[in-house]
Amino acid sequence: xxxxxxxxxxxxxxxxxxxxxxxxxxxxxxxxxxxxxxxxxxxxxxxxxxxxxxxxxxxxxxxxxxxxxxxxxxxxxxxxxxxxxxxxxxxxxxxxxxxxxxxxxxxxxxxxxxxxxxxxxxxxxxxxxxxxxxxxxxxxxxxxxxxxxxxxxxxxxxxxxxxxxxxxxxxxxxxxxxxxxxxxxxxxxxxxxxxxxxxxxxxxxxxxxxxxxxxxxx
Numbered sequence: 001x002x003x004x005x006x007x008x009x010x011x012x013x014x015x016x017x018x019x020x021x022x023x024x025x026x027x028x029x030x031x032x033x034x035x036x037x038x039x040x041x042x043x044x045x046x047x048x049x050x051x052x053x054x055x056x057x058x059x060x061x062x063x064x065x066x067x068x069x070x071x072x073x074x075x076x077x078x079x080x081x082x083x084x085x086x087x088x089x090x091x092x093x094x095x096x097x098x099x100x101x102x103x104x105x106x107x108x109x110x111x112x113x114x115x116x117x118x119x120x121x122x123x124x125x126x127x128x129x130x131x132x133x134x135x136x137x138x139x140x141x142x143x144x145x146x147x148x149x150x151x152x153x154x155x156x157x158x159x160x161x162x163x164x165x166x167x168x169x170x171x172x173x174x175x176x177x178x179x180x181x182x183x184x185x186x187x188x189x190x191x192x193x194x195x196x197x198x199x200x201x202x203x204x205x206x207x208x209x210x211x212x213x214x215x216x217x218x
Contacts, residue, residue, distance in 0.1 A: 001068075004039040007124025013067035019088075020046045021065070024038035037100065038071025043080035048107060049087045050075075057096030058093050059128070067101030078106035088136070093125040100132040116141030116165045118172045123147035132156040139163040139175070143198070146180035146188060151210065157192040163198035172199035179204045186210025193217045 002024055003165060006017035018024050024034045051208065057063040067073050075088050088104035091097070107117045119136030120143070122129075127150060135158070136143035143160030146153070160177035168174050177195030180188070187210060194217065195202030 003037040030057040032194040036073035037069045054091045065099045073105045087121045088152045092123045098130040102190040104137040117141045122150045134158045136160045151187045155190045162197040176201045176204040181207035183209040189213040191215045
């Protein structure tokens with residue numbers, strides 16, 4: 001369990017929850033579930049970037065990260081001004097992960113340096129994962145990005161909206177709801193997803209070289 005009032009020195013139980021997703025990730029394995037209690041996790045509680053790296057579930061024992069039933073965890077970084085590239089959640093070399101019911105919002109783009117931000121990044125070996133009811137919005141760059149070697153993933157009922165990059169070399173020219181420019185990722189599916197109000201595209205696959213399915217999306 002993770003709570004806005006938790007402490008990473010706790011044992012991670014419902015009564016004594018952790019404070020950060022990174023701490024919970026460090027102790028879980030295949031078949032385990034991390035519950036995020038409702039509330040606002042700002043930069044002072046859970047600083048961007050949170051890295052989820054180098055762990056695998058299995059087809060029968062997924063690693064699960066989800067909202068506590070009937071509660072809404074929000075990773076809201078409006079309390080921070082960044083000078084470097086950040087991502088709300090950066091996932092790397094992970095298989096058979098299911099993330100559900102989390103909102104990532106308000107990651108500001110640095111004014112200088114032509115740097116765009118990420119709401120959620122999949123990078124280098126993220127496969128056979130499910131991303132469900134994820135909302136990425138008001139990111140100073142891309143809402144969700146699929147990087148290299150990321151295949152066989154399902155995005156289910158996700159929303160990505162009002163992402164904009166006013167300080168890029170071509171102002172407002174990068175920020176997409178969902179994006180991939182990877183020549184090495186394939187067989188990714190978007191089902192029931194929505195993208196609107198983004199300063200560039202809803203979906204952008206202009207350099208993507210694999211197959212992708214968009215089903216019942218708008």
